[in-house]
Every structure is written in C-alpha cells, then in structure tokens.
Amino acid sequence: MASSSSSSSCSSSSEKKITLKSSDGEALNVEKNVALEFEPAKGFLEDNSEEADDEAIVVPLPNVSAAVLSELIPYVKQRLELSAKPVQKKLIKAFDDQFTRHLSDDKLGELMLAANYLGVNYLLDVLCDVTADRIKNKSVEYVREFLGIQNDFTPEEEAELRAQCPWAFEGVDQD
Amino acid sequence: MEDEEKINSERSTKRFKSKTMKNNSFIAPINNLDDGCLMHVFSFLSPIPDRYNTALVCHRWNYLACHPRLWLRVDQSVKDLSEPGVFPDLKTAVSVARFVMSVEVSFLMKQLSSVLEVRTGRYNKSSHKMNNCDVLLVALFQDLVIYFKVELFYTKPLPLDLVIQKYEVGSSKMTGIISQATKFAMQYFVFSNKICYFYTKPQK
Structure with a gap:
C-alpha cells in the first residue's frame, strides 16, 4: 500500500514541498509523498488539485501538535524509503522497533491518537502492538x-x- | 508567563503520575484514546490472562476488553452476513481466519488432536443465582493456540476439578471438539445460546 503510492511518483513528487499546519499553528514543510500518507492531507490535496502551485497550499491538521508531527514526519519518510526498496520485512521490523523502543508511555499515546487521526495504519498497528506488549501478562x-x-x-x-x-x-x- | 510555567510544571508532574496520583478527577493519558484505538490495542492481547486482567482495570476497559468484536463469532442465527467478524458456521470462520493461522483448514481438521482445557467460572453458592459465564476451551496443537469461548448458564455447583480441566480429545474434527467439550460441560451447564467465539494465536 505504502510502496504503490510512493514508487510511482517518487522521483518527481519528492521534490515538491507541501506545508502542514499543526494544531498549535506551526507550519511544517514536508515532501508531497510524505503528506500523501496522511489521509486528511491527501483528501485536502485532492480537493484543491486545481491549484497550480503546490507550494501555495497549506494543509490544516487541527488534531495534531507540531511536536508530534515532527516525530511522525521523519518516521513516515524513512518508512517510505524502506518500503520503496525490495527490502526484507525484518529490516522494516527492526526500523519500527528502533522507533518505538525509547518512546515514553505518554508519547506512545499521543502518537497513537495522531496515527489514528491521520490514517497511518502501519504505524498504528506497530504502536498498538507495543502498548499491548507493555501490559502483557501483568496483574x-x-x-x-x-x-x-x-x-x-x-x-x-x-x-x-x-x-x-x-x-x-x-x-x-x-x- | 507565570501561567505558562505553571502549566509546564503541571505537565512534568503528570509524567510521574502513574506511581503517585490517586486523584478522582485525574484522567489517565491512555484513556484519551478513543474506543477503536483501545480495542485495537486489546486485540493484540491473548485471552488468558491478559484480556481478563485488562477487563478488571475499570468499567470502560471491562466493556471494551469483553466486547464481542474482539472475537470472531460463530452464530447460526445470524441473518446479516455483512457484519464483520460474524460467521454462520465454524468452517467459514476458520477459512476466513486462515491467514492468521497460516495453516490449511483441511490440514487443521486432521491435526487437531491435542489437549483441551476447559476453564469456567465458579457457582455462586451464597446467592444461588443462575450465573451467566464464559467457558473457555483452549486447544493446543502444532504451533497454534485456539481459544473457543462459549457463553453458558450454570445451574449446579461445580466440582472444583472442573474449573480447570484438561483432557484428551483424540482425533476428532474441530466441530467435534466443541461438541465433545460442551457435551462434557452440559452435565453441569444449560446453554444460554449457541454462540461461540474463537480466537487464535501462534504458540510461543
């Protein structure tokens, strides 16, 4: 799923930048292919596709803070690069493990809410799995x-x- | 400025809340998750012991962790087949869940021949109530654990050794396992309905 959207338009669209506006009003520049991984942003871009200049588009994401977004964006970007290549699942898993290992419980919850809102299902699965692991076999x-x-x-x-x-x-x- | 500092210090104390806070008004960060998210988390937990333990944490978790949607359901009376996770018979359910098990159904039917555990609740002597309870059948075979959950009423006091019982099933088919186990349990139970839930996971 992730690879199909990225690989077809990777070379041309990765140059283009989109601006995302977080809940606390901060503007973050991201590559278009990364922005397309976020469902609300994807819908917004489709609705405004007649706009000639992508650079002019500002996508509002009123449910996600800048702090959370700035953690999500590098993750999604690297994850896209990984899944564009014919790499083994092990490598993706190792990458996910590395991303989640040091997350605090609060951060985990914030990221989970954001991943749910943004429709990044592969991340949501990983985060839910980690959360479940933390309460597994506990009283x-x-x-x-x-x-x-x-x-x-x-x-x-x-x-x-x-x-x-x-x-x-x-x-x-x-x- | 002062307000900001106050908020920041509040935030940092919040981080250590888990050990110290016993405040009624306090809402745990994990409970900010919506129901779908929380259920997604629970779906990664196995029925024993985790789902039963999470169910006791608070009312909301009880509702979500025991929610039928966390199980694949076999319900002969079901009319609306478009409902996700509900199947008219066990065979359909298993073949849909096959990707979870990564074992061919026909193969599964032949190989299913190991120990089955029956776990039930205890009869409440003091109230003499007809209690509704789940019977959990745990079947182990190959590298898989299958949990079957059958909802029952129990009317007689149970012998203690039935509470956790293991017995050999022999080489019966999967549907046979349920009927054998339930026949066994029928000495003590009256069926409330014939809905059966099941859940599988790889055995570690």
Whole structure:
C-alpha cells in the first residue's frame, strides 16, 4: 500500500514541498509523498488539485501538535524509503522497533491518537502492538498503577468479576 | 508567563503520575484514546490472562476488553452476513481466519488432536443465582493456540476439578471438539445460546 503510492511518483513528487499546519499553528514543510500518507492531507490535496502551485497550499491538521508531527514526519519518510526498496520485512521490523523502543508511555499515546487521526495504519498497528506488549501478562493492579487509571469498580463488583474466572489471575508476572 | 510555567510544571508532574496520583478527577493519558484505538490495542492481547486482567482495570476497559468484536463469532442465527467478524458456521470462520493461522483448514481438521482445557467460572453458592459465564476451551496443537469461548448458564455447583480441566480429545474434527467439550460441560451447564467465539494465536 505504502510502496504503490510512493514508487510511482517518487522521483518527481519528492521534490515538491507541501506545508502542514499543526494544531498549535506551526507550519511544517514536508515532501508531497510524505503528506500523501496522511489521509486528511491527501483528501485536502485532492480537493484543491486545481491549484497550480503546490507550494501555495497549506494543509490544516487541527488534531495534531507540531511536536508530534515532527516525530511522525521523519518516521513516515524513512518508512517510505524502506518500503520503496525490495527490502526484507525484518529490516522494516527492526526500523519500527528502533522507533518505538525509547518512546515514553505518554508519547506512545499521543502518537497513537495522531496515527489514528491521520490514517497511518502501519504505524498504528506497530504502536498498538507495543502498548499491548507493555501490559502483557501483568496483574490488574500493575496495569492500573502503570497507566494511572482510576479503579471505578466497587469492591463487591470486583470480587464478583474475579469469582467468575479465578484462573485468569494466576501466573501473571510479579510486579 | 507565570501561567505558562505553571502549566509546564503541571505537565512534568503528570509524567510521574502513574506511581503517585490517586486523584478522582485525574484522567489517565491512555484513556484519551478513543474506543477503536483501545480495542485495537486489546486485540493484540491473548485471552488468558491478559484480556481478563485488562477487563478488571475499570468499567470502560471491562466493556471494551469483553466486547464481542474482539472475537470472531460463530452464530447460526445470524441473518446479516455483512457484519464483520460474524460467521454462520465454524468452517467459514476458520477459512476466513486462515491467514492468521497460516495453516490449511483441511490440514487443521486432521491435526487437531491435542489437549483441551476447559476453564469456567465458579457457582455462586451464597446467592444461588443462575450465573451467566464464559467457558473457555483452549486447544493446543502444532504451533497454534485456539481459544473457543462459549457463553453458558450454570445451574449446579461445580466440582472444583472442573474449573480447570484438561483432557484428551483424540482425533476428532474441530466441530467435534466443541461438541465433545460442551457435551462434557452440559452435565453441569444449560446453554444460554449457541454462540461461540474463537480466537487464535501462534504458540510461543
């Protein structure tokens, strides 16, 4: 999916720059093929395709901050370059791992929301997988503490739910 | 300027909230995710133990982690076949899910011959209620784990050894496994309906 959109028009469009405007009003210049990976930007560019000069187009992205965008853009750009070549899946995976390894939990959440809004599905999959990995095989208490989630069950409700499936809470990792 | 500093310091304390905050009004960053996103995260978790554990974190997670959409569903009474993840019979469901399993269905049917675990809830003695519960059938074979979830009512107290039970299935077909296991469970259970959910993942 990513490779088909990029490889056909790679040489000509990668020269062209598009301006993205973030939620906090910052303008970021990106290559057109990168911008086309973002669904809202793609739609906007299609609607304004009669505009002769691409440079003049400013695409508003009111749900993404500049900080998040400036992390997303290099990722998408490199990912596009990778998938344009006939590289092994291993390399892409290694690249994804490298990108996600050092992300804080807050950043992970912000990126996930942005990837969801921008329709970058390959990134969304990777991020969701990483988030799931961080709570895999953990106890209920650990997950609540780790993510700072308020327990809104009453003790009775929780006891009842636990009694329904006592085997589900054995053998999880020690915190 | 002062306000800005205040916001910044608030932000930095927020980062360490997970260990310290016990404030009612506090909303965890992960709960800013919309339902679709959060369910996508849960879809990467296996039913035991993770989905049952995440279900107990809070009400919203309970709803999402137990949502039928996280399972492939086999429902004979289903009319609207366009609904995603719902299939009229097990064979169709398996062949659609085949790319997940990367095993041919016919091959699968022959090879399915290993240990099956039945996991159920406990009868609530104090209230003598007819309880609705899931029976989770865990089948292991080759390099795959398949979880079948059947919704049941249970009416009699269960012997403790049924709560986690393993037994040999022999060389029955996949549909046979469900009927054998459920026949076994039928001594203690009355079916609420015949909807069966299943989920597969590669065995590690």
